[in-house]
Amino acid sequence: MHDEGETAREAAPDPAPPSSGLLTEIGQLGRAVKQLFGAQMHLLAAELGLARSAISWLLVAGLAATVAGVGVGLTALGLIGVLLADWFGSWTWALLVLVVLQLMFLIGAILLFRRCMHWMSLPATRGEWSAMIRDAGHNADARSESDKRREERS
Numbered sequence: 001m002h003d004e005g006e007t008a009r010e011a012a013p014d015p016a017p018p019s020s021g022l023l024t025e026i027g028q029l030g031r032a033v034k035q036l037f038g039a040q041m042h043l044l045a046a047e048l049g050l051a052r053s054a055i056s057w058l059l060v061a062g063l064a065a066t067v068a069g070v071g072v073g074l075t076a077l078g079l080i081g082v083l084l085a086d087w088f089g090s091w092t093w094a095l096l097v098l099v100v101l102q103l104m105f106l107i108g109a110i111l112l113f114r115r116c117m118h119w120m121s122l123p124a125t126r127g128e129w130s131a132m133i134r135d136a137g138h139n140a141d142a143r144s145e146s147d148k149r150r151e152e153r154s
Contacts, residue, residue, distance in 0.1 A: 077098060084094035119125060 081094050081098055084097050085091045088094050
C-alpha cells in the first residue's frame with residue numbers, strides 16, 4: 001500500500017513548477033531579445049561611425065584625385081608645349097598652338113553644356129524635374145516633421 005501512495009504522488013504533477021518554469025522561460029526570452037536588439041544597435045552604431053568616416057575619407061580622396069588630375073594635366077600641357085616648341089622651333093608658336101587647342105576644348109565643353117541644358121528644358125524633362133523636386137520637397141518636409149515629433153517625445 002505504501003507503494004501505491006508514492007505512485008499516486010508521482011503521477012499527480014504539481015501545477016506550480018510549470019507555471020514558474022514558463023515565467024522563467026519568458027523572462028529568458030525577453031533578455032535574449034533585449035540582448036539581440038542591443039547587439040543590433042551596437043552594430044548599427046558601428047556601421048554609422050564607419051559611414052561617417054568613409055564620407056570624410058571619400059572627400060579627401062576626391063580632393064587628392066582632383067589635385068593629381070590638375071598636376072597631370074599641367075604636366076601633359078608642358079610636355080606638349082616642349083614638343084611643339086621643338087617642332088616649330090619657337091616657343092611663341094608652340095604656346096599659340098596650345099592656346100588655340102585649349103580654346104577649342106573650352107568651346108566644345110561650353111557647346112556640350114548648352115546642349116545638355118537644352119535637353120533639360122524639353123517639356124518631358126521639365127515635368128520629370130518638377131516631379132523629382134516636388135518629391136524631394138515632400139520627403140524633406142516629412143523628415144522634418146518626424147524629427148520634430150521625436151524631439152518633442154524626448
